[in-house]
Amino acid sequence: MDNELFMNTELPPPSEMAMHFEQPSSSSAMLNWALMDPNLARNSPPQDCFMWEKSTEQQQQQQSIFDSALSSLVSSPTPSNSNFSGGGGDGFIIRELIGKLGNIGNTSGDIYGAPMNGNVSRSASCYATPMSSPPPMMNRTAPLTEFSGDPGFAERAAKFSCFGSRSFNGRTNSGIPVNNGKIVNSGKLTRVSSTPALKALASPEFASASRPMIPAGDSTPKLPGEFSRKRKSVSKGKSKENPLPAASPSPSFSKTAERKEVSEEKGGKRRREDEGDEEEGNKGTNDTKPPEPPKDYIHVRARRGQATDSHSLAERVRREKIGERMKLLQDLVPGCNKVTGKALMLDEIINYVQSLQRQVEFLSMKLSSVNDTRLEFNVDALVSKDAMISSSGSRVHESGLRLESLSHHNYNNNSQLHTNVSSNNMMLHSPMKSLEPSALARGFTHLPTLTQFTDTISQYQMFSEEDLQSIVGMGVAHNPNHESQSQNMKIEL
Amino acid sequence: MASADKPINTDVPEKDVFALHFLQSLSNLRRQNTFNSPEKTNDRVKKIKKAAYVSMARAAGGTNRLWSRALLRRAAKENNKIVRFPRRKKRVTCLRRRSNRRDPVEEEEAERLRNLVPGGGGMGTSKLMEETAHYIKCLSMQVKVMQCLVDGLAPK
Numbered sequence: 314m315d316n317e318l319f320m321n322t323e324l325p326p327p328s329e330m331a332m333h334f335e336q337p338s339s340s341s342a343m344l345n346w347a348l349m350d351p352n353l354a355r356n357s358p359p360q361d362c363f364m365w366e367k368s369t370e371q372q373q374q375q376q377s378i379f380d381s382a383l384s385s386l387v388s389s390p391t392p393s394n395s396n397f398s399g400g401g402g403d404g405f406i407i408r409e410l411i412g413k414l415g416n417i418g419n420t421s422g423d424i425y426g427a428p429m430n431g432n433v434s435r436s437a438s439c440y441a442t443p444m445s446s447p448p449p450m451m452n453r454t455a456p457l458t459e460f461s462g463d464p465g466f467a468e469r470a471a472k473f474s475c476f477g478s479r480s481f482n483g484r485t486n487s488g489i490p491v492n493n494g495k496i497v498n499s500g501k502l503t504r505v506s507s508t509p510a511l512k513a514l515a516s517p518e519f520a521s522a523s524r525p526m527i528p529a530g531d532s533t534p535k536l537p538g539e540f541s542r543k544r545k546s547v548s549k550g551k552s553k554e555n556p557l558p559a560a561s562p563s564p565s566f567s568k569t570a571e572r573k574e575v576s577e578e579k580g581g582k583r584r585r586e587d588e589g590d591e592e593e594g595n596k597g598t599n600d601t602k603p604p605e606p607p608k609d610y611i612h613v614r615a616r617r618g619q620a621t622d623s624h625s626l627a628e629r630v631r632r633e634k635i636g637e638r639m640k641l642l643q644d645l646v647p648g649c650n651k652v653t654g655k656a657l658m659l660d661e662i663i664n665y666v667q668s669l670q671r672q673v674e675f676l677s678m679k680l681s682s683v684n685d686t687r688l689e690f691n692v693d694a695l696v697s698k699d700a701m702i703s704s705s706g707s708r709v710h711e712s713g714l715r716l717e718s719l720s721h722h723n724y725n726n727n728s729q730l731h732t733n734v735s736s737n738n739m740m741l742h743s744p745m746k747s748l749e750p751s752a753l754a755r756g757f758t759h760l761p762t763l764t765q766f767t768d769t770i771s772q773y774q775m776f777s778e779e780d781l782q783s784i785v786g787m788g789v790a791h792n793p794n795h796e797s798q799s800q801n802m803k804i805e806l
Numbered sequence: 807m808a809s810a811d812k813p814i815n816t817d818v819p820e821k822d823v824f825a826l827h828f829l830q831s832l833s834n835l836r837r838q839n840t841f842n843s844p845e846k847t848n849d850r851v852k853k854i855k856k857a858a859y860v861s862m863a864r865a866a867g868g869t870n871r872l873w874s875r876a877l878l879r880r881a882a883k884e885n886n887k888i889v890r891f892p893r894r895k896k897r898v899t900c901l902r903r904r905s906n907r908r909d910p911v912e913e914e915e916a917e918r919l920r921n922l923v924p925g926g927g928g929m930g931t932s933k934l935m936e937e938t939a940h941y942i943k944c945l946s947m948q949v950k951v952m953q954c955l956v957d958g959l960a961p962k
Contacts, residue, residue, distance in 0.1 A: 631932065638935030645942050659915035662938060666922045669945040676952035677854035680832075681847060683959040 818866055818943040825951045827861035856881060858948055866944040872933070873941045876925025 615621045619629070639658060643649045646665045652658050835857055860881045867874025869891045879891070916934060920926035923938050 634932040641939050645939055656911040656915050663919050672949045673858055674855055676956055677858050678851045679956045681850040681854050
C-alpha cells in the first residue's frame with residue numbers, strides 16, 4: 314500500500330512528474346498537493362491499523378468524507394487533456410508496479426486489493442483536476458479541517474512532526490549511504506517543504522531496500538537527487554504559497570505528509586519484519602480487522618474493554634480452554650457442582666481422583682484375598698477362556714457368544730443352549746424358571762453378555778449368595794471363574 | 807497462538823472392555839508361579855493393583871492418551887523392558903510455566919493434580935484437565951469392574 318503510494322507520488326518517470334509539478338502555477342501546485350493529501354490521508358489509516366490499532370470506523374469516516382470530496386472534484390468540469398493523460402499514464406504504471414509489488418505485501422495485499430484500484434483512479438482524477446475551477450477548493454478544505462479537527466490525529470501528527478526527520482536519520486543507518494547527502498540537502502529546507510523532499514528521498518531508498526525491482530531510472534544514485542531538486546523547487550513554491558491562500562490547512566498538510574511518511578516508514582519496517590514471521594502480522598490484522606481472516610487461526614476478538622495485545626489474547630484463549638475442560642470435569646466429579654471457584658473445584662477433583670485410586674487399591678487387596686481361597690485351582694480354565702476372549706478382541710457380544718459356545722462345549726447341552734442363544738437378552742430377569750438342573754443354570758449364566766454385566770449388579774444384590782442361580786445376576790465377568798470352578802468340580806466328581 | 811481446536815474427546819469404551827482386559831491380566835498374573843505363594847500378600851496386592859492400572863490403560867487409552875502412555879511406560883520400566891510407543895505429533899516436555907498473573911492457589915492445585923494423574927508432569931493446564939477427565943472416567947469404570955469381581959467372588 315505504502316509502496317503504491319510512493320509510486321503515486323514519486324516513482325513514475327521523472328519527466329512526467331516534473332511536468333506535473335512544475336507546469337502548473339504555484340497555486341495549482343498547491344492545489345495539487347492538497348488534492349493528493351486526501352489520497353495520502355486515505356492511504357494512511359490502514360497503516361495506522363497496523364501501528365496503532367486504530368479503529369476502522371475512523372477510517373471509514375474519513376473515506377466517506379474524501380469520497381464525497383473527490384467525487385465532487387471528479388464531477389467538476391474541464392480536466393486538461395495533457396494532465397489527464399499524464400494521470401492516466403501514472404495510473405497505468407502504478408498498476409503495473411502494484412502488480413509486481415503484490416508479492417511483498419503478502420499480508421496486506423488481499424485486504425487492500427480492492428482499495429488499490431479505486432485509489433489509482435482517484436489519483437488520476439486528482440491529477441486531472443488541478444486546472445479546474447475554485448469549487449474544489451471549497452470541497453477540499455472541508456475534509457482537511459475535518460481531518461485536523463480529529464484530536465487523535467492532531468496528537469499523532471504533533472508527535473510525528475517532532476521526530477519525523479530524526480526517524481528518517483535512524484533509518485538511513487540501516488539503509489544506503491547515498492541518502493546522507495540528501496538529508497543534508499533536505500535539512501536546509503523548511504519543515505513544511507522538507508517533508509515532500511524527504512519523501513522523495515525516502516521512496517527510492519525504501520523501494521530498493523524492500524525489493525529488488527526498481528524502475529531502471531531510479532536505481533542510479535543520481536536520479537533521486539534530481540527528484541529532490543525538482544521537488545525542492547515545487548515545495549519552495551508551495552512554501553511560498555502556503556501562507557497566502559489557506560493558513561489553516563497548511564500545517565495539516567505538512568503534518569499529514571509527515572505522519573504518512575513516518576507511518577510508512579514504520580509500516581515498511583514492520584513489513585520487512587513480517588516477511589520473517591507472517592504469523593504475527595496475520596494475527597495483528599486478525600485482531601483489528603474482521604474482513605478476510607486467514608483460516609488457520611482462531612479468530613479472537615477482544616470485547617469492549619478487554620486488552621488487545623497478543624499476550625492477553627493468548628492468555629484469554631488459554632483460560633477459556635481451561636474453563637471449558639473444567640466444566641467437563643465438573644460433570645464427571647460428583648459434588649463438584651456445588652463448589653464455586655477454580656481452586657476449590659480442583660481440590661474436589663483431586664480428592665475424587667485420590668479416592669478412586671484408593672478404591673482401586675482396596676479392591677485389589679480384596680481381590681488378592683479372594684484369589685487364594687477360591688480361584689487358585691481353576692487358573693487353567695480361566696486362562697483358556699481369557700485367551701479366547703483376547704482373541705476375539707474387545708467385541709463384547711462376540712466374546713459373550715464365544716463363552717457361550719465354550720460352555721456349550723463343556724456341558725454338551727446343545728438343544729438348550731441353542732434356545733438360549735435366541736433368547737439371550739430376555740433371559741436375564743427370569744432365568745430360573747426355565748432352568749432345572751444346576752449345570753444348566755450355569756450354562757445359562759453365560760448368556761447375559763458383558764454389556765448387561767454391570768446393569769445386573771443391583772439385581773445381584775437381591776439374590777442370596779447361597780443360591781446357585783444368583784450367578785445369573787453376576788454376569789460374565791466372574792462367570793468364567795465360577796464356570797471353570799464348577800467345571801473343575803465336575804471333573805473332580 | 808492456539809491452533810484449531812479439536813473437540814474434547816473423553817469417550818471411554820464400555821465397561822466390558824475394561825472387564826475383559828482386567829480378567830486377562832489377572833489370569834496372566836495367576837499363571838506366574840510366584841504369584842501363588844501364600845506368604846507374599848503385599849506383593850500380590852501390588853501386582854493386582856498394577857494389573858488393574860495397566861489393563862485399564864490398555865482398555866481405555868492405549869497409546870493415544872497421555873496418561874495411559876505414561877502408565878504403560880512406567881509399567882514396562884518396572885518390568886525392565888524397553889518399549890517404544892508410536893510417536894505423538896509434538897510434545898512439549900516442559901510446560902510448567904510460571905507466571906505472576908496466574909492464581910498461585912490454582913497453580914498449586916494443578917500441581918497436585920499433576921502428581922496424581924500419570925504423565926501429568928509434562929502437560930499444560932488445559933491438557934491436564936482433559937486427561938484428568940478421561941482418567942477419572944476410566945478409573946471409575948475400573949473401580950466398578952473390580953467391585954463386581956469382588957462381589958462375585960466374595961466368600962460364601
